[in-house]
Amino acid sequence: MLNIALFGPPGAGKGTQSEKLLEKYSLTYISTGDMLRSEIAEGSPLGMEAKSIIASGGLVSDELIVKIIEKTIRTNTNSKGILFDGFPRTTVQAYILEGLLLKLNSSLDCMISLEVPEKELIDRLLLRAKTSGRSDDTLDVIKVRLKEYEDKTKPVADFYAKKNKYFPVNGVGEIDDIFENIVEIIQKNRKKEFTNIVILGKPGSGKGTQGKFLADKHNLVYISTGALLRVEVENNTEIGIIAKPYMDTGQIVPDEIPIKLIEQVIESNPHANGFIFKGFPRTMVQAYILDGLLQREDMRLSGMIEMKLPTLKAVKRLSERARSDRARPYDLNTDLIVNRLEQYREKTLPVNEYYKKQEKFYSIKAEGSEKKVFDLLSEKIEEILRSR
Ligand code: AP5
Ligand code: MG
Numbered sequence: 001m002l003n004i005a006l007f008g009p010p011g012a013g014k015g016t017q018s019e020k021l022l023e024k025y026s027l028t029y030i031s032t033g034d035m036l037r038s039e040i041a042e043g044s045p046l047g048m049e050a051k052s053i054i055a056s057g058g059l060v061s062d063e064l065i066v067k068i069i070e071k072t073i074r075t076n077t078n079s080k081g082i083l084f085d086g087f088p089r090t091t092v093q094a095y096i097l098e099g100l101l102l103k104l105n106s107s108l109d110c111m112i113s114l115e116v117p118e119k120e121l122i123d124r125l126l127l128r129a130k131t132s133g134r135s136d137d138t139l140d141v142i143k144v145r146l147k148e149y150e151d152k153t154k155p156v157a158d159f160y161a162k163k164n165k166y167f168p169v170n171g172v173g174e175i176d177d178i179f180e181n182i183v184e185i186i187q188k189n190r191k192k193e194f195t196n197i198v199i200l201g202k203p204g205s206g207k208g209t210q211g212k213f214l215a216d217k218h219n220l221v222y223i224s225t226g227a228l229l230r231v232e233v234e235n236n237t238e239i240g241i242i243a244k245p246y247m248d249t250g251q252i253v254p255d256e257i258p259i260k261l262i263e264q265v266i267e268s269n270p271h272a273n274g275f276i277f278k279g280f281p282r283t284m285v286q287a288y289i290l291d292g293l294l295q296r297e298d299m300r301l302s303g304m305i306e307m308k309l310p311t312l313k314a315v316k317r318l319s320e321r322a323r324s325d326r327a328r329p330y331d332l333n334t335d336l337i338v339n340r341l342e343q344y345r346e347k348t349l350p351v352n353e354y355y356k357k358q359e360k361f362y363s364i365k366a367e368g369s370e371k372k373v374f375d376l377l378s379e380k381i382e383e384i385l386r387s388r
Helices: 014-025 032-042 045-056 062-074 091-103 118-132 139-153 155-161 175-189 207-217 225-234 238-248 256-267 284-296 311-322 334-357 370-386
Strands: 002-007 028-031 081-085 110-115 166-170 195-201 221-224 274-278 303-308 361-365
Touching: 002 014, 002 155, 014 028, 014 081, 014 175, 028 032, 028 062, 032 045, 032 062, 032 081, 045 062, 045 139, 062 091, 091 155, 110 155, 110 175, 118 139, 139 155, 155 166, 166 175, 195 207, 195 334, 195 370, 207 221, 207 274, 207 370, 221 225, 221 256, 225 238, 225 256, 225 274, 238 256, 256 274, 256 284, 284 334, 303 334, 303 370, 311 334, 334 361, 361 370
Parallel strands: 002 081, 002 110, 028 081, 110 166, 195 274, 195 303, 221 274, 303 361
Antiparallel strands: none
């Protein structure tokens, strides 16, 4: 998501620049002033409550503002981001904004402040008064609005300056030139969107077959903790020596080991667009660890895809692999296969629940041709990308 707030006194050009920004970035528009005016026009209870306050140039209550904003956010769940115009207007509203965006798993990218001298503001608004029909475009009310801005709204600038998200722009001059400066700031400061996907499924569900190709197709870096571990074992490294007995018996290796391996991959791919994690996290503890690992890099998980396969089919595939040249030590006897399936049920299934609660859980049927399963997974990744 790209979330921007346009800041500045009445008449600074917030509404004017908003139109251009909406066209460029296709964002959801939240202009609390416009929303209040349309509530008034409809004669709704909300509008009635706000009418006299707006006409006098004061600020309406924070409760009322939250109500109208939530209404818009709720009806735009697939939004690419939000452009806020005229909100937050008080420090309390800045906290409210943080909370609202946190609920969407997001945050504000930048606050852009349009700076215009008072005399010009008054001239602009008096000129606009001729056509705007706004009850608050009269000299007396404009003065009250400017005073409200000085007293209550300006402190919001400090709130975002402390977070390094506050960017003043000269609001005097050609509308297109001002717009260009705004766009430059946005491009420089927008958060990079990472795509981080977890692929889970029973042993034998085909995670390894699909993971690498999926990562290539979606321009992501593939992290298979299993494959990384096998390399360590083959090379007889320190990690490999510790991990080998666990792997040979189909057990989950101690958490420090996959963490170290994942950290190495993330660190050696500083320009990645994101990662596909295959077979990790395998336990609830590892799910928390992954959250922590991603958080440290200012990333989060985008979604988890379960590859569903009936147990009998999984057993069949694993015993077939045991007879092929791709056989793993832990494919070789039925006890080990059963053990791994049991571990999956006991330790990994709860991870699915964890992501379900966060609405990050997706699932596909891992049966049919490899191509068919690949297409299903690919579609899910597209769906995850759209839902962010
Ligand atoms: P709101 O509607 O947000 O009004 P405002 O902040 O006073 O700002 P304006 O809409 O008047 O100005 P603007 O910056 O959008 O400038 P514009 O682009 O139109 O709020 C109204 C009221 O609602 C508040 O007073 C309050 O009561 C209530 N309210 C709203 N949100 C609230 C909240 N969060 N909490 C509590 N209460 C809330 O430009 C102005 C004019 O200048 C236009 O005619 C334009 O054509 C012209 N212009 C623009 N750019 C240029 C330029 N570069 N050069 C020359 N002219 C220009
Ligand atoms: Mg406006």
